[in-house]
Amino acid sequence: MSGYALRDSSTMVRRNIKHMIRYPSMTVLLVGMPVIFLLLFVYVLGGTLGAGLGGGRGAYVDYVTPGIILMAIAGAVQGTAVAVSMDMTQGIIARFRTMAISRASVLTGHVLGSVIQAMLSVAVIIGLALAIGFRPDAGPLQWLGALGMLVLLSFALTWLTVALGLVSKSVETASNLPMPLVLLPFLGSGFVPTDSMPAGVRWFAEYQPFTPVMETVRGLLHGTPVGGTALLAVGWCLLITVGGYGWALRLYNRNLVR
Structure with missing residues (x-):
């Protein structure tokens, strides 16, 4: 990427961050749901579900936190589809086309801004989980590995939701299309x-993309081996990134020539 494109991309990232700060209601809503689910599962269901894991509520908060973290990431990137759809339907893209800016910078700004927002959501969930009893055994390298895995997943899902925002005919449709991503941790x-x-549900649960990511993050945070699960998780993330990026780029270029 040229210096010209980097400058324009950094401007678009600042634009998205300013939107996030100026209109915090979307961020609060997207972060609030995982917070509610964490408290609900730990304090209402944690005793019973923790007993099934051979422990109590403390064992369950250790188990469920990676799932809630992925739910938070899925919720954060859901807002990206809405933001992209708003840009495409409210005329700002037409205005950008009349300006001397890099075409790629608009999508880059959305993607990087969304990854930053997703990491802020992850920080909120981890902080709350630690406050209510989450006790990871990870060392510095394991924490870095888990963070890298979460950033990679955020990047992959963001490109997918950018494409979903571009393919949507309205903001309402864009807010609904990424909803299955929020539900995948449950399945x-x-x-x-x-x-x-x-058996049928177990087959889907074991082979869907979120499960190897959750198992990798869980293993890293608790200092247990992750083995081939990490390779599968990285593979899924790369596949989603390539597919989402290609789809988004094709839709974006098609919209620009209309």
Whole structure:
């Protein structure tokens, strides 16, 4: 990327961050739901579900936190689809086309701004989890590995939601299309082990993209081996990134020539 494009991209990142600060209601809503789910599962269901793990509420908060973290990331990137759809439907892109700015900077600004917002959501969830009993055994390298995995997932899902925002005909549609991403932790190992599920549901839970990511983050935070699970998680993230980026770029270029 040229210095010209980097300058324009940094401007677009600042634009998205200013929007996030100036209109915090969306951020509060997207972060608030994972916070509610964390408190609900730990304090209402944690005793019973923790007993099934061979421990109590403390064991369950250790287990469920990675699932809530992924839910927070999915919620944060959901806002990206809304922001992209607003840009495409409210005329700002047409205005950008008349200015001497890099075409790629608009999408780059959305992607990087969304990753920053997702990491802020992750920080909120981890801070709350630590306050209510989450006790990871990770060392500095394991924490860095877990953070890298979460950044990679955020980057992948952001490109996917950028494409969903571009393909949407309205802001309302853009807010609904990414909703399955928020539900995937429920249909994986986010809240209960997959071996406790019926056969058909267990098959889907074990092979969907979020499960290896959750198991990798859980293993890193608790200092247990992750083995091939980490490679599978990285593979899924790269596949989603390439697919989302290609889809988004094609839709964006098609909209620009109209």
